[in-house]
Amino acid sequence: RHQIRWAGIALGLMTGQSSRAMPTLDEARWRCRLLDVAGDLHRKEETLKQLLSSVPAEDERVRGYLLSELGAIYILRFDYKRARSICYEAHHLLERVASNSEEFARNLNRLGLIQLFSGARDSAQKHLGQCRVTAAQHGWDDVQWRCLGNLGMLAKDTGNPLVAKNHFKRVRDHYRLARDTQTHLRALSNLVPCYVDLGQGYVAVRSARLAVALAEAISDLDQSARAYNHLGWVLSMRGDLALAKISLEAAIGFRKRNGDQIGAARINLNLARLYLAAADGMKAEAACCAATEVFAREHDQEGCWESSRLCARAAMVRDDFAIAEKHLGLVPLDHPLLSPRDRVETMLAWLTLHLWTRDLVRAGEMESRLQSDPMLGNVHPLGCEMGRLLGHGALLRRQFDQSLHVLGRTAARCRASGRVDHLIQTLTIMALLAKEMRNWQIGIRYLKSAELLLERMRRDLI
Numbered sequence: 001r002h003q004i005r006w007a008g009i010a011l012g013l014m015t016g017q018s019s020r021a022m023p024t025l026d027e028a029r030w031r032c033r034l035l036d037v038a039g040d041l042h043r044k045e046e047t048l049k050q051l052l053s054s055v056p057a058e059d060e061r062v063r064g065y066l067l068s069e070l071g072a073i074y075i076l077r078f079d080y081k082r083a084r085s086i087c088y089e090a091h092h093l094l095e096r097v098a099s100n101s102e103e104f105a106r107n108l109n110r111l112g113l114i115q116l117f118s119g120a121r122d123s124a125q126k127h128l129g130q131c132r133v134t135a136a137q138h139g140w141d142d143v144q145w146r147c148l149g150n151l152g153m154l155a156k157d158t159g160n161p162l163v164a165k166n167h168f169k170r171v172r173d174h175y176r177l178a179r180d181t182q183t184h185l186r187a188l189s190n191l192v193p194c195y196v197d198l199g200q201g202y203v204a205v206r207s208a209r210l211a212v213a214l215a216e217a218i219s220d221l222d223q224s225a226r227a228y229n230h231l232g233w234v235l236s237m238r239g240d241l242a243l244a245k246i247s248l249e250a251a252i253g254f255r256k257r258n259g260d261q262i263g264a265a266r267i268n269l270n271l272a273r274l275y276l277a278a279a280d281g282m283k284a285e286a287a288c289c290a291a292t293e294v295f296a297r298e299h300d301q302e303g304c305w306e307s308s309r310l311c312a313r314a315a316m317v318r319d320d321f322a323i324a325e326k327h328l329g330l331v332p333l334d335h336p337l338l339s340p341r342d343r344v345e346t347m348l349a350w351l352t353l354h355l356w357t358r359d360l361v362r363a364g365e366m367e368s369r370l371q372s373d374p375m376l377g378n379v380h381p382l383g384c385e386m387g388r389l390l391g392h393g394a395l396l397r398r399q400f401d402q403s404l405h406v407l408g409r410t411a412a413r414c415r416a417s418g419r420v421d422h423l424i425q426t427l428t429i430m431a432l433l434a435k436e437m438r439n440w441q442i443g444i445r446y447l448k449s450a451e452l453l454l455e456r457m458r459r460d461l462i
Helices: 002-015 025-038 041-054 060-076 080-097 102-117 121-138 141-157 161-177 181-197 201-218 221-237 241-257 261-277 281-297 301-317 321-328 340-356 360-371 380-396 400-417 420-436 440-461
Strands: none
Touching: 025 041, 025 060, 041 060, 060 080, 060 102, 080 102, 102 121, 102 141, 121 141, 141 161, 141 181, 161 181, 181 201, 181 221, 181 380, 201 221, 221 241, 221 261, 221 420, 241 261, 261 281, 261 301, 261 420, 281 301, 301 321, 301 340, 321 340, 340 360, 340 380, 360 380, 380 400, 380 420, 400 420, 420 440
16 A cells, blocks of 8 residues: 555656645655655755645644755755755744654754854754754664764864765765665765865775766766766866866756756856866956856855955966955955855965065965964865965075975975876976076976976866
């Protein structure tokens, strides 16, 4: 009898019809599960809205469950403002009628993730901690493991990639054994930026390629977009720009097919990073502008800030330092919505600007502020960039021995982790240093190495 009922639900979903006007909680769960398997967020969103319109206001538990599932879609689309409103409405409904239920705990988990991406990290820790304790008390294993994954996101956001990696690996291994391909794949994708932050570039590429293969195998639009985005991002850092561009454009296509304009805009920013790696400021700025239009229309403040920071870097590539300063001025360093990592990246952009304009007083102030930030020691790419900038600063102050030491160590770190983008810039500054030290032959060698790497990247991009 139950198999016949679930078969009817599945048939109703495939034909766009409901097998019952007002679903029970169990039926609502099964409909969401079937739509999750299909991996079509747009279809799931439309179905949830139809179900909500058929559920009476007094059936608060079912409404709370459906609202929470709808909020989860907006989280995946980076639409945190809408997700926050919907999940808090679900929270109030479920707290009133089902505060000891599994769906209430799942919604707490989602609220924790929303708070994290909204800059309220203490609230995120509180919600995720409450969720994990409640799930452990009732033996809800799936909720506990998903919460652990979100705690990994919190660790990564606050500059602890090793802790995040360990959380994601546990989640990945659990869901691989449980044969939950989608959740296993999501954890695998989350591991990619952790490997990058830890300087394990080769492992990052391997994991990204495996994620792409798994996403294609299950024909999941959302997972395919995430996997291709991570693969393109990693490949661009390593100088494989042609393959990176193909991957990023594929990711944008998947996001648009899923009706996710904000997600597509965020991938456009990775396309801008790709052009910056090739020192093509014009194309980088064009990609940023396309993303900014979407962020402004959708009132995505964090997206606008990230786009402004990349526009500033594109302007610096074109030696337009006044425009670069204007863009960086749009990013408030002390705003609570700005994540710790975004704050450091903005300060690094400011330091780059001060060094290239030879404003050594402001550069020194920014260096002091950055060196006290713990993220630089934990996150490998930020440490590479900081090392390069410190070497550049020492060069401008004519502290040649210190500059040579810092830049040599930074170049070794870039080579070991496969970060071609950082290596090119480090070699360029080392060439300037050799010139100042009157060591012409070594300077020419450094400059030729940088030019060859850059030329190869640009040639691949044509």
